[in-house]
Amino acid sequence: MAFLADSLKRIKPSATIAVTDKARALKLAGRDVIGLGAGEPDFDTPDNIKEAAIKAIRDGKASKYTNVDGIMELKEAVVRKFKTENGLDYKTSQITVGTGGKQVLYNALVATLNPGDQVIIPAPYWVSYPEMVYLAGGEPVEVPTTMESGFKMKPEALERAITPKTKWVLLNSPSNPTGAAYAKAELKALTDVLVRHPDVWVLTDDMYEHLVYDDFEFFTAAQLEPRLYERTLTVNGVSKAYCMTGWRIGFAGGPEPLIKAMAVIQSQSTSNPAAVSQWASVEALNGPKDFIPKHNKIFKERRDLCVSMLNQANGIVCPKPEGAFYVFPSCAGTMGKTSPTGKKLKTDEDFVTELLEAEGVAVVQGTPFGLGPAFRISYATATSAVQEACERIQRFCGNLR
Numbered sequence: 223m224a225f226l227a228d229s230l231k232r233i234k235p236s237a238t239i240a241v242t243d244k245a246r247a248l249k250l251a252g253r254d255v256i257g258l259g260a261g262e263p264d265f266d267t268p269d270n271i272k273e274a275a276i277k278a279i280r281d282g283k284a285s286k287y288t289n290v291d292g293i294m295e296l297k298e299a300v301v302r303k304f305k306t307e308n309g310l311d312y313k314t315s316q317i318t319v320g321t322g323g324k325q326v327l328y329n330a331l332v333a334t335l336n337p338g339d340q341v342i343i344p345a346p347y348w349v350s351y352p353e354m355v356y357l358a359g360g361e362p363v364e365v366p367t368t369m370e371s372g373f374k375m376k377p378e379a380l381e382r383a384i385t386p387k388t389k390w391v392l393l394n395s396p397s398n399p400t401g402a403a404y405a406k407a408e409l410k411a412l413t414d415v416l417v418r419h420p421d422v423w424v425l426t427d428d429m430y431e432h433l434v435y436d437d438f439e440f441f442t443a444a445q446l447e448p449r450l451y452e453r454t455l456t457v458n459g460v461s462k463a464y465c466m467t468g469w470r471i472g473f474a475g476g477p478e479p480l481i482k483a484m485a486v487i488q489s490q491s492t493s494n495p496a497a498v499s500q501w502a503s504v505e506a507l508n509g510p511k512d513f514i515p516k517h518n519k520i521f522k523e524r525r526d527l528c529v530s531m532l533n534q535a536n537g538i539v540c541p542k543p544e545g546a547f548y549v550f551p552s553c554a555g556t557m558g559k560t561s562p563t564g565k566k567l568k569t570d571e572d573f574v575t576e577l578l579e580a581e582g583v584a585v586v587q588g589t590p591f592g593l594g595p596a597f598r599i600s601y602a603t604a605t606s607a608v609q610e611a612c613e614r615i616q617r618f619c620g621n622l623r
């Protein structure tokens with residue numbers, strides 16, 4: 223009898239973590255490696271947030287268990303955030319707080335999926351979505367998009383993917399891995415479809431809401447289409463915009479019965495997210511936000527640098543995304559060519575492996591995100607490193623025969 227559960231056979235380990243580990247091992251071996259794999263800001267958590275955490279520890283507020291799905295002060299801060307930033311009215315009883323956006327998404331899926339239930343996931347997608355759906359016993363249904371359509375799902379494609387078994391449609395804008403974000407009219411076209419399907423729920427992952435460039439205006443589904451409010455879970459968190467990936471706080475607003483069910487899952491698995499992180503997040507949400515536009519100015523410069531330099535690399539085509547801190551270029555033009563070590567590039571995995579070997583640049587292949595041959599670059603690292611990495615990619619592509 224096998225010791226490990228059958229459910230493990232259905233899921234893959236994270237490709238983004240795999241590439242980060244490989245780059246770290248090469249670095250330890252003394253190689254000059256530029257890592258563009260990790261999906262987290264290079265900026266440190268702002269000082270006011272750190273100070274609030276230190277104060278919470280000193281005041282003895284971090285020592286004990288808290289309410290399972292978040293302290294009231296944080297739920298109140300989340301209610302204010304949704305009201306002022308998204309025009310969404312939630313009561314504190316409609317708010318849940320978990321250990322990162324990741325746990326919140328996972329709780330939602332575990333709390334709702336029965337075997338055979340389908341979750342529509344536009345591709346490319348964040349690597350964890352299909353695996354979480356599998357772990358929760360459901361079936362991911364991918365809806366492919368193309369680079370030409372800006373990696374955005376068309377309403378007709380959404381309509382076609384909906385079946386009597388569809389429980390959720392998962393939206394992620396701005397997107398990991400493409401950075402693509404739905405403009406108001408594009409999102410409205412999708413919510414118009416969803417209004418006609420009253421049994422389908424909307425799981426919207428707005429983690430990169432604040433990371434948008436060129437005056438892009440962010441909208442979330444329930445804000446744009448109030449008729450979806452009763453069947454939408456609006457997920458967000460402090461990880462990306464507030465440079466708090468290590469603190470592990472995510473949250474969501476939604477219908478009370480769902481929020482309660484998610485708290486039951488959390489109560490029997492991890493209990494409350496770290497108390498100190500919750501107090502830090504209260505300050506993040508209630509405190510000054512002037513660092514966000516400052517960071518965005520730097521992110522935008524890096525995005526523009528990547529797009530311009532990668533489009534000058536032989537065989538690479540790099541669209542300009544609206545947000546997040548990723549670009550998702552196609553490397554189709556390099557397929558079939560031979561690397562300096564004599565390896566013929568047949569897949570995007572070959573491309574990223576040879577790039578790491580030849581030039582010490584760590585990026586993630588596109589296929590695990592649901593579209594290839596392509597690769598994801600996270601430009602959330604020093605601008606000089608981004609520039610150097612793009613120069614190396616240009617040289618690598620120029621040396622392919």
Ligand SMILES: Cc1ncc(COP(=O)(O)O)c(C=O)c1O
Pocket residue numbers: 261321322323324325348394397398427429459460461467470471472
């Ligand atoms: C699209 C998306 N959703 C959710 C998350 C999870 O965020 P957290 O670190 O808060 O768990 C990530 C993190 O990479 C992400 O890219």
